[in-house]
Amino acid sequence: MTTLTVDNTFDDPTRRAPLVLNHHEFGTVTEKICSVNEARRAPRAWYIAFVISLTFLGILGVMIMYLFAAGVGVWGNMNPVMWGFPIINFVFWVGIGHAGTLISAILHLFRQKWRTGINRFAEAMTIFAVICAGMFPGIHIGRVWVFYWMFPIPNQMEMWPQFRSPLLWDVFAVGTYFTVSLLFWYTGMVPDLATLRDRATTRIRAIAYGILALGWRGSVRHWHRYERAYLMLAALATPLVLSVHSVVSFDFAITLVPGWHTTIFPPYFVAGAIFSGFAMVLTLAVPARQLWGLKDFITMRHLENINKIILVTGSMVGYAYAMEFFIAWYSGSLYESFAFLNRALGQYAWAYWIMVTCNVLVPQIFWFRAARRSIPIMFVACLLVNLGMWFERFVIVVTSLAQDYLPSSWGYFTPTWVDILTLLGSFGLFMTLFLLFCRYLPIIAIAEIKHTMPEADPHGHGATESHAAEEGTA
């Protein structure tokens, strides 16, 4: 195997850019990706990150226990800002998840083969983000011991949930989203778990991966149904990507609060969700490819494509911010106009301008090719986008509730230390799950990567020929 690096970021439409660099064969693809899980010790950075994540997870546990013991009064939630951090964090984390489903479902339907390098851990990210998201409404309900009242379970009180409430739609939307994402992730992983099982050198690994792989043996009769099922899952998950954050936005849009009651909310939320999700994908992909030497599979072209999506969705979000202002003025509604002027110039102006800077201005740097291909620039930009998208939810939730109709019932929301530590703790939960995933499960879709290699085509050129062709374009 040569170490020649092939640049696959060219824009020549007459040539198909290789998705796997450095002349890998099927065997070396397996070897390289499985080595992440099979190495006796993880890289030192993994242990450091894991200890930090575990610490924050512990903090989250303590905060939740304190919350359960003392009640929701430990939060900054007050009249009139009853929603506060839990709902901000809920919307933030659900949004993060969207990139994973977009990559796995929509890009699959559009035959965007470059998705294979990043889809596995983007899907994992989705699941862990939705776990974090689901936790917040769960602990926000106050009386956590009756959480099952959210579900239509027959009970002796003859009590049913109220299906006209968007909060109940959320239960169904997020529940479905989590289940479908989990199925998608696991189904895609079964052939790769079989690879890990077949390579297992210890009995524990053989049994654990053996059970998880369900006895998958690569039968073409199985592949046939598997591919149909995967395509159907993608088709089912595609409307789900668009619906979940739409339903989340209904929590706001269905109410009569100025600044919330707008029809732009569903598409605006979906664009923002995909925007923040891709930023998180990059935030995780850049260190991961560095740490485990996966640059042959998560190539610069992948990162550049992600940056292009961030630019597009960031601009859509910017358009939505502008359009909200226009409609607020154009509607002639006194309260609507006030709500938006108040966002930009009022007591939370600092949060608003953090949001605009991070979400609208920062991504514009990706108009420049050099910025799209610079690791430090894209990493910093994505961290800022993550920050900006959290502040977007803060601005939406807090500014509208703090000052709505009657000045006599206005207020100023200040988070408590419990709020802030719970937010940081949710990152601990997310990162702990993600780091465990990186250590023990195949982080790149091995079978799918092989499928996209030129050698995989039974009617095409043989392996050696394709290498020669690739070298010719280098």
Next chain:
Amino acid sequence: MNEPGMTTAPAGAPLPATVADSSDEQSSKLYGLLAEFETPAAIYTAAQSVREAGYRWWDCHTPFPVHGLDKAMGIRPTILPWLVLGAGLTGLTLGFLIQWFTNATSFDLWALVWVRGYEFLVSGKPMLSGQVYPIVMFELTVLLAAVGCVTLMFALNKLPMLYHPCFKSERFRRASDDRFFIIIEARDPKFYRNRTEEFLESLGATAVEELES
């Protein structure tokens, strides 16, 4: 079709092939023959030949879905999409019935326990709502279709099945890595130990080995 008779021929029959066949018959544990191929193109042409030779109980094993190999093997389209449609429609119906029964009716129903729906009047809105119902109906459609899709796919594939004769082969471990295999099962009416082995070798197999059941 005289060869099943030949396997029961007495030892010392004139053809060496027959001797081999009868000795395998005695062990009676042969599951089939495993043939290894090195490239997708090799297994593609080999699969076409196996199909043309008229075998029925056989399969290919590949580390990834080789494009068009299912067609080359003559695998008929799966019924799975229709089952998923059924699951989705069930979810759609269930989504409507749950909302209608719990929020817009007032009769008793036995769902493991006796339950009663009630007319839940909110802001004087109509009981049957075209604006409100579709959201939960959509979610349950997707939920049941997706769950049905995955569980039925594995069920039709007869998975999970943690044991299979091919797992005994050390060579077969590379079926999830970089090798491509054809297994012809001994129960196939056209299967004869030596003739099938020669046939597989003639297709360009780099190795052929027996699989014990």
